[in-house]
Amino acid sequence: xxxxxxxxxxxxxxxxxxxxxxxxxxxxxxxxxxxxxxxxxxxxxxxxxxxxxxxxxxxxxxxxxxxxxxxxxxxxxxxxxxxxxxxxxxxxxxxxxxxxxxxxxxxxxxxxxxxxxxxxxxxxxxxxxxxxxxxxxxxxxxxxxxxxxxxxxxxxxxxxxxxxxxxxxxxxxxxxxxxxxxxxxxxxxxxxxxxxxxxxxxxxxxxxxxxxxxx
Amino acid sequence: xxxxxxxxxxxxxxxxxxxxxxxxxxxxxxxxxxxxxxxxxxxxxxxxxxxxxxxxxxxxxxxxxxxxxxxxxxxxxxxxxxxxxxxxxxxxxxxxxxxxxxxxxxxxxxxxxxxxxxxxxxxxxxxxxxxxxxxxxxxxxxxxxxxxxxxxxxxxxxxxxxxxxxxxxxxx
Numbered sequence: 001x002x003x004x005x006x007x008x009x010x011x012x013x014x015x016x017x018x019x020x021x022x023x024x025x026x027x028x029x030x031x032x033x034x035x036x037x038x039x040x041x042x043x044x045x046x047x048x049x050x051x052x053x054x055x056x057x058x059x060x061x062x063x064x065x066x067x068x069x070x071x072x073x074x075x076x077x078x079x080x081x082x083x084x085x086x087x088x089x090x091x092x093x094x095x096x097x098x099x100x101x102x103x104x105x106x107x108x109x110x111x112x113x114x115x116x117x118x119x120x121x122x123x124x125x126x127x128x129x130x131x132x133x134x135x136x137x138x139x140x141x142x143x144x145x146x147x148x149x150x151x152x153x154x155x156x157x158x159x160x161x162x163x164x165x166x167x168x169x170x171x172x173x174x175x176x177x178x179x180x181x182x183x184x185x186x187x188x189x190x191x192x193x194x195x196x197x198x199x200x201x202x203x204x205x206x207x208x209x210x211x212x213x214x215x
Numbered sequence: 216x217x218x219x220x221x222x223x224x225x226x227x228x229x230x231x232x233x234x235x236x237x238x239x240x241x242x243x244x245x246x247x248x249x250x251x252x253x254x255x256x257x258x259x260x261x262x263x264x265x266x267x268x269x270x271x272x273x274x275x276x277x278x279x280x281x282x283x284x285x286x287x288x289x290x291x292x293x294x295x296x297x298x299x300x301x302x303x304x305x306x307x308x309x310x311x312x313x314x315x316x317x318x319x320x321x322x323x324x325x326x327x328x329x330x331x332x333x334x335x336x337x338x339x340x341x342x343x344x345x346x347x348x349x350x351x352x353x354x355x356x357x358x359x360x361x362x363x364x365x366x367x368x369x370x371x372x373x374x375x376x377x378x379x380x381x382x383x384x385x386x387x
Contacts, residue, residue, distance in 0.1 A: 004243075005252060005253055011236070021274075022305075022308065028261055029261065086232035093308075094305070096323075115307070119257035119258045123257065130240050133236065137227065138228050199370060
């Protein structure tokens with residue numbers, strides 16, 4: 001499906017990433033998309049200050065960072081007063097194991113992107129945050145984007161959250177990692193054993209979500 | 216902001232975010248879109264940056280080697296193990312973007328090993344082999360995915376790691 005070409009010049013984006021090279025790569029991509037206002041933080045703590053002081057529209061966060069990591073940053077943003085708590089957050093992570101991706105989802109991120117980043121993959125997620133915004137769910141134990149992008153009031157099926165039933169993860173574009181591969185890895189207790197990137201095969205990346213039970 | 220309870224006792228609710236980013240973003244007209252493709256523009260920006268990638272990769276490999284040197288000189292502990300893991304994790308995430316996919320594969324394998332073995336039980340010889348492999352591949356500029364020597368190295372390290380993890384999980 002062709003991606004719509006968007007004018008992102010008014011968008012304010014915060015990058016939280018401790019690695020200076022990856023920060024520069026992300027900044028160049030955003031500028032390439034036409035984003036004019038980019039804030040940068042070297043860790044989650046600095047990112048939190050910038051969220052409060054600079055009112056970004058969107059946050060891109062690395063997952064493994066010193067002091068305050070991506071999961072903690074996400075949880076702290078979700079605890080802030082409205083409208084800040086609704087900020088779309090895209091987690092960018094080199095983790096490729098399913099349990100890590102599920103943990104990211106459960107901390108309240110909006111989208112996840114596994115490294116290596118590609119210009120198309122990141123644009124797809126930003127466009128998704130803008131054009132297909134998620135509703136939020138508030139429960140006693142969770143506040144964050146609804147895993148379902150669209151409500152299905154007539155749905156009468158099994159509740160998938162926490163049941164161990166396959167979550168319907170799919171990958172976009174090249175389909176480098178299939179649900180069955182991941183399930184097999186988890187089932188055998190060898191999470192990540194199927195990761196083709198470990199053997200120099202097609203890198204696992206761009207975990208995309210679709211339909212129900214998604215990130 | 217609109218709220219809608221999703222269970223009978225109202226403990227869970229769906230909340231519609233008050234801000235809609237669509238108000239700040241415009242879909243380009245066909246004519247405008249023909250002149251500006253954001254993805255191609257970002258790819259071109261990365262291409263302009265790519266002249267620096269070799270230096271960046273060398274720098275990341277040096278960081279990894281320095282973390283390993285600290286472990287060799289001062290001993291392995293949780294903090295030093297974390298520094299080594301972070302350096303490997305950075306390489307795992309960036310190497311493909313920087314044009315060294317096989318280096319990323321070795322770093323990914325090292326991360327896999329470190330995530331599945333408690334720090335005191337880490338096989339240091341195998342860790343050292345990963346660090347040496349990354350250093351050598353970067354030094355030799357092994358960028359091509361079909362580089363036979365680099366590919367053999369990647370496969371061999373993955374096999375040895377899998378063997379080690381299997382033996383460990385079997386309690387041998």
